[in-house]
Amino acid sequence: MKQHPRSLLGTDHLTTAEIDALLKLARRMDPKRPPQLLRGKRVVLLFYEASTRTRTSFEFAAKALGATTTLVSATSSSIEKGESLIDTGWTVTALGADVIVMRHPNSGAPYLLSRFVPVPVINAGDGLHQHPSQALLDALTITNHKKRLKGLRVVIVGDVFHSRVARSNAHLLSKFCAEVIFCGPPDLVPDISATLAPGVVACHDLDAALQGADVVMALRIQKERLAGKQISLEDYIAKFQVTPQRMKLARPDAIVMHPGPIVRGLELANEVADGPQSRMHEQVANGVKTRMAILATVLKAAQ
Amino acid sequence: MKTGENALLIAGGRVIDPSSGIDREMDILLRDGRVAQLAAPGVLKAAASDTLNAKGCIVAPGFVDLHVHLREPGQSHKETIATGTAAAAAGGFTAVCAMPNTSPVNDSPEITRWMQAPERAAVVRLFPIAAATVGSQGEKLTNFAALKKAGAVAISDDGRPILDDKLMRDALRSAAKLNIAVVQHAEDSRLTAGCSMNLGPTSFRLGLRGMPNAAESDIVRRDIALARETNSHIHVAHISTAEAMDAVRQAKKAGVRATAEVTPHHFTLIDENIGEFDTHYKMNPPLRSAADRDAMIAGILDGTIDAIATDHAPHAFHEKQVEFERAAFGIIGLETALPIAITVLHHHFKLPLWRIVELLSSGPARVFGLEGLGTLSPGAHADVTIFDPAKKWTYDASQSKSKSRNTPYDGWSFTGCVVATIVAGRVVFEG
Numbered sequence: 001m002k003q004h005p006r007s008l009l010g011t012d013h014l015t016t017a018e019i020d021a022l023l024k025l026a027r028r029m030d031p032k033r034p035p036q037l038l039r040g041k042r043v044v045l046l047f048y049e050a051s052t053r054t055r056t057s058f059e060f061a062a063k064a065l066g067a068t069t070t071l072v073s074a075t076s077s078s079i080e081k082g083e084s085l086i087d088t089g090w091t092v093t094a095l096g097a098d099v100i101v102m103r104h105p106n107s108g109a110p111y112l113l114s115r116f117v118p119v120p121v122i123n124a125g126d127g128l129h130q131h132p133s134q135a136l137l138d139a140l141t142i143t144n145h146k147k148r149l150k151g152l153r154v155v156i157v158g159d160v161f162h163s164r165v166a167r168s169n170a171h172l173l174s175k176f177c178a179e180v181i182f183c184g185p186p187d188l189v190p191d192i193s194a195t196l197a198p199g200v201v202a203c204h205d206l207d208a209a210l211q212g213a214d215v216v217m218a219l220r221i222q223k224e225r226l227a228g229k230q231i232s233l234e235d236y237i238a239k240f241q242v243t244p245q246r247m248k249l250a251r252p253d254a255i256v257m258h259p260g261p262i263v264r265g266l267e268l269a270n271e272v273a274d275g276p277q278s279r280m281h282e283q284v285a286n287g288v289k290t291r292m293a294i295l296a297t298v299l300k301a302a303q
Numbered sequence: 304m305k306t307g308e309n310a311l312l313i314a315g316g317r318v319i320d321p322s323s324g325i326d327r328e329m330d331i332l333l334r335d336g337r338v339a340q341l342a343a344p345g346v347l348k349a350a351a352s353d354t355l356n357a358k359g360c361i362v363a364p365g366f367v368d369l370h371v372h373l374r375e376p377g378q379s380h381k382e383t384i385a386t387g388t389a390a391a392a393a394g395g396f397t398a399v400c401a402m403p404n405t406s407p408v409n410d411s412p413e414i415t416r417w418m419q420a421p422e423r424a425a426v427v428r429l430f431p432i433a434a435a436t437v438g439s440q441g442e443k444l445t446n447f448a449a450l451k452k453a454g455a456v457a458i459s460d461d462g463r464p465i466l467d468d469k470l471m472r473d474a475l476r477s478a479a480k481l482n483i484a485v486v487q488h489a490e491d492s493r494l495t496a497g498c499s500m501n502l503g504p505t506s507f508r509l510g511l512r513g514m515p516n517a518a519e520s521d522i523v524r525r526d527i528a529l530a531r532e533t534n535s536h537i538h539v540a541h542i543s544t545a546e547a548m549d550a551v552r553q554a555k556k557a558g559v560r561a562t563a564e565v566t567p568h569h570f571t572l573i574d575e576n577i578g579e580f581d582t583h584y585k586m587n588p589p590l591r592s593a594a595d596r597d598a599m600i601a602g603i604l605d606g607t608i609d610a611i612a613t614d615h616a617p618h619a620f621h622e623k624q625v626e627f628e629r630a631a632f633g634i635i636g637l638e639t640a641l642p643i644a645i646t647v648l649h650h651h652f653k654l655p656l657w658r659i660v661e662l663l664s665s666g667p668a669r670v671f672g673l674e675g676l677g678t679l680s681p682g683a684h685a686d687v688t689i690f691d692p693a694k695k696w697t698y699d700a701s702q703s704k705s706k707s708r709n710t711p712y713d714g715w716s717f718t719g720c721v722v723a724t725i726v727a728g729r730v731v732f733e734g
Binding site: 111 | 504509625
């Protein structure tokens with residue numbers, strides 16, 4: 001079975017026109033005065049992996065538009081009893097889901113599901129692969145400050161290898177001819193990462209990467225993922241933490257972003273995380289608007 | 304078409320028998336399960352009770368597959384010896400060598416004999432490959448002599464590579480005394496934990512952990528060094544990397560008894576073909592880069608490769624249609640091997656048909672020393688594969704004789720198909 005034409009599985013297959021339309025719609029969305037575009041629609045949040053902000057964000061977005069939501073999570077359902085993903089998908093659709101929002105620890109899981117259910121699937125993060133709604137809300141945040149994406153120098157620093165956020169952002173930014181610099185130690189930013197999309201570069205020197213940067217996006221470092229790597233935690237902080245001193249290398253109007261959750265004192269110095277260039281709270285707020293736009297578009301409810 | 308037990312004449316075909324250097328139009332007379340005589344067209348007409356018209360077809364020694372998984376005992380929901388060998392017959396194979404990773408593992412003469420019992424209803428010849436270590440646990444060697452006596456033709460812990468140097472040396476030494484090969488699935492599993500595909504741009508893009516080429520080539524080089532040291536025979540199963548191919552090439556030049564097989568998928572497909580997590584492209588060794596695929600072709604063209612083997616690995620729908628990282632490794636391949644070889648190697652890379660026949664018959668028969676197989680010399684077993692090298696057709700996996708449907712080739716168009724498969728003088732498949 002072919003996947004539903006309006007599934008949102010990754011940013012790599014979106015056109016710039018589709019992305020522009022989503023961002024335009026997201027800017028018009030006001031969670032305080034939402035249009036009741038999805039009244040009577042059923043949104044299933046199928047979460048195989050823990051998530052606070054993405055799940056809550058999708059839930060608020062769906063409810064703001066008048067939809068009802070149901071959370072199906074791995075620990076409180078038949079998933080725990082060994083039900084296969086395809087069977088769970090069939091069950092959820094038979095119960096009347098109009099759209100499935102899915103988070104899964106395995107890369108590609110939403111692609112599998114989308115081939116077997118007749119409703120659209122929205123990828124809310126799959127393994128190390130993609131997190132398209134995050135890339136869209138990041139694009140919304142960037143364009144709110146930079147007006148355009150073309151030609152921007154965007155530094156994505158941290159654990160790129162394990163980051164679905166990095167992959168989705170790089171695909172999206174590349175489509176708009178932004179310059180994407182993956183930065184971090186070779187273990188976390190393998191040279192092969194530069195093959196992801198046109199305009200993507202891998203760099204192991206943060207000072208060099210930050211020269212003239214318009215956007216600095218830090219990624220979470222999971223301490224357990226540094227285990228067995230060549231770099232120690234102290235080394236990482238010394239070489240790759242985004243500090244006020246290093247931010248001086250970037251453009252004065254550069255913005256700092258982080259998809260969260262942030263590990264305090266690791267990826268970002270507190271002065272940067274809480275400083276005037278930080279857009280972390282705005283990202284979270286934009287998350288709800290972006291997901292309202294995604295749900296409305298996927299369910300073809302947008303005017 | 305009439306068939307008979309006693310004497311069958313295959314008439315009008317082009318006989319290609321690499322073992323005797325024959326490549327011309329001839330008739331072949333099969334009698335009492337043996338090849339009786341070859342002669343110019345028309346000469347043998349009177350001697351046969353039945354005649355099989357092979358006009359326009361290639362008449363070749365029966366194909367031998369060095370590497371199949373028939374799943375019995377223990378996993379008959381995937382395949383049985385009866386269904387797997389029926390698929391083999393449909394693919395032109397008259398003999399298959401069955402890997403021991405069954406449940407339980409084939410590490411005993413009892414299981415080796417059980418697999419060959421008439422009750423299993425094998426359609427073609429079945430040669431078990433027995434486990435190298437008890438339970439394929441990589442600790443204690445099995446009794447190679449007893450296994451060989453029970454019918455095992457080679458030794459392998461396929462899928463559970465022997466990493467320990469001393470154990471591998473002992474295995475090679477014991478096998479050499481019996482003049483049989485040790486077959487290694489070359490994978491340093493310390494480098495591939497959690498990996499579900501090849502390491503490269505595609506694995507990075509898909510967010511999947513990738514197996515480096517070195518995981519294969521390191522083990523191949525180590526095994527070659529041990530084979531040289533012990534003067535024994537190492538057979539490299541399903542070779543997939545340029546580095547390993549080069550190691551085998553050098554070993555052969557140096558006179559080491561190293562042989563290698565390649566699968567149709569490794570000389571046809573590459574990791575990018577996984578597309579968006581299509582588990583029909585998930586196998587181990589994984590599909591590699593285009594450069595590695597090209598190295599497989601080069602190894603076939605220059606003679607480094609001894610045999611095409613399918614690594615036929617049937618799995619049920621619910622074992623394949625799951626999250627990519629959780630899906631079982633492997634694809635079925637018995638029915639598509641010849642058509643792929645003709646389509647890719649003959650038509651695209653201009654490999655002569657006799658070399659394809661060699662890679663499917665006399666080549667593999669020689670690797671495991673299977674006497675009277677892979678040849679049409681008078682006195683050999685009357686195992687014959689007849690195929691039409693020009694016929695175009697489309698593969699429909701739903702019609703497969705296998706119990707499983709896990710193939711990337713469903714709906715593919717091929718040139719070349721099997722017309723008839725004959726085992727011991729008896730037609731076991733007609734296309």
